[in-house]
Amino acid sequence: MTTDNQHSIPVFRPLLGEEEIAACRAVLEEGWLGMGSYVGKFERALEELLASPNRHVVAVSTGHAALHLALLMMGVGPGDEVISPSFNNIADLQAVIATGATLVLCDIDDRRLCIDPVKLAEVVSSRTRVVIVTDYGCHLAQHDDLRTLAGNAGFSILHDAAHSFGSTYSGQRVGSFSDVTMFSFDPVKTVTCIDGGALVVQTEQEVEILHAMRLIGMGQPSSVMYEDQRAWTYDVKTLGFRYHLANLHAAVGLAQLQKLETMSSNRRTYCRFLNRNLKELEFLRVPATDFEGVTPFLYYVRVPAHLRESFRHHLAARGIDTGVHWQPGHWFSLFSTARRGELAVTDKVGKEIVTLPLHSVMSETELERIAEAVKTYPMSSDLAANR
Numbered sequence: 001m002t003t004d005n006q007h008s009i010p011v012f013r014p015l016l017g018e019e020e021i022a023a024c025r026a027v028l029e030e031g032w033l034g035m036g037s038y039v040g041k042f043e044r045a046l047e048e049l050l051a052s053p054n055r056h057v058v059a060v061s062t063g064h065a066a067l068h069l070a071l072l073m074m075g076v077g078p079g080d081e082v083i084s085p086s087f088n089n090i091a092d093l094q095a096v097i098a099t100g101a102t103l104v105l106c107d108i109d110d111r112r113l114c115i116d117p118v119k120l121a122e123v124v125s126s127r128t129r130v131v132i133v134t135d136y137g138c139h140l141a142q143h144d145d146l147r148t149l150a151g152n153a154g155f156s157i158l159h160d161a162a163h164s165f166g167s168t169y170s171g172q173r174v175g176s177f178s179d180v181t182m183f184s185f186d187p188v189k190t191v192t193c194i195d196g197g198a199l200v201v202q203t204e205q206e207v208e209i210l211h212a213m214r215l216i217g218m219g220q221p222s223s224v225m226y227e228d229q230r231a232w233t234y235d236v237k238t239l240g241f242r243y244h245l246a247n248l249h250a251a252v253g254l255a256q257l258q259k260l261e262t263m264s265s266n267r268r269t270y271c272r273f274l275n276r277n278l279k280e281l282e283f284l285r286v287p288a289t290d291f292e293g294v295t296p297f298l299y300y301v302r303v304p305a306h307l308r309e310s311f312r313h314h315l316a317a318r319g320i321d322t323g324v325h326w327q328p329g330h331w332f333s334l335f336s337t338a339r340r341g342e343l344a345v346t347d348k349v350g351k352e353i354v355t356l357p358l359h360s361v362m363s364e365t366e367l368e369r370i371a372e373a374v375k376t377y378p379m380s381s382d383l384a385a386n387r
């Protein structure tokens with residue numbers, strides 16, 4: 001079957017319009033390109049969204065930069081252990097390594113594909129300083145259980161909420177309840193700054209440390225830069241990196257935030273449509289959730305490992321792009337020798353997972369094409385043959 005007359009449906013597609021173009025034009029016309037007023041406005045807008053008086057937002061250049069700074073701010077260094085699910089973005093694992101700390105990998109639970117609190121308890125040691133808790137795709141981790149465990153075992157939680165920006169957990173906005181929360185606004189995330197990231201912290205002192213660290217250690221007050229000015233003299237007291245967010249990117253993020261409600265409800269609706277249409281198919285598993293309260297970042301299905309490549313080819317031939325999120329961390333050379341607990345679920349999920357397209361605006365035709373392509377996969381005979 002050929003689909004030459006149809007565009008392929010990409011896995012990700014940003015929701016960009018005149019608003020973002022106008023925002024870029026305004027920044028370029030003003031001509032203040034680096035850290036400036038739009039960065040301050042973007043941080044305030046994120047704080048308003050969190051609606052939590054004790055939380056402060058610091059914007060940075062990427063999610064990876066946010067993770068690196070967060071770990072350093074939390075005092076992580078050589079001799080410490082940081083636990084992460086092996087089923088995670090490479091950015092998290094690299095950020096741990098970059099601090100000189102020891103990376104420890106943990107398994108996920110089979111339903112949410114987020115770190116498994118029971119297995120986490122088995123790998124926690126007296127050296128565990130931070131545990132990275134990553135929300136996956138359209139699921140939130142078991143944050144209540146994890147907080148209890150953190151209290152008992154004495155570690156802090158770095159919440160990777162790159163997939164759950166705009167979501168709510170037990171009535172609380174994601175970003176308003178973890179020790180430190182990280183967001184990514186990279187090109188494929190629900191809300192994009194082209195590239196960008198943010199940390200949510202709880203004290204002015206943490207804000208001050210992060211402000212200096214994101215500006216190669218320069219101790220000039222961000223309040224000055226938010227007036228599109230700079231202090232020419234200042235002290236340098238801390239290790240730092242060039243990790244600040246630029247005005248142009250913050251302006252794009254601000255325009256995107258206006259669309260969050262639409263993005264959120266559309267994505268939920270599309271996920272529910274796909275779940276409704278695909279849940280009866282015997283050869284695959286859809287996400288076990290009703291998506292309530294969640295702003296889904298990606299929609300995935302799980303197919304038996306031996307069918308995955310032919311399933312993905314079947315979809316590609318029908319103009320449906322698919323992705324793999326993720327290859328588990330311990331499968332990569334660099335992390336293959338990291339200490340880890342048992343990773344049985346991760347190993348299984350890593351071979352079964354397939355990301356289907358999910359955008360903030362999709363047509364009915366696109367959604368039906370996706371559902372139809374999945375449904376016509378000739379799996380029954382293959383399944384029987386391989387059993």
Ligand SMILES: *Cc1c(COP(=O)(O)O)cnc(C)c1O
Nearest residue numbers: 062063064089091162184185186
């Ligand atoms: C995208 C992402 C990151 C990294 O963010 P960047 O902005 O791309 O550096 C980290 N963790 C998760 C779960 C992500 O999806």
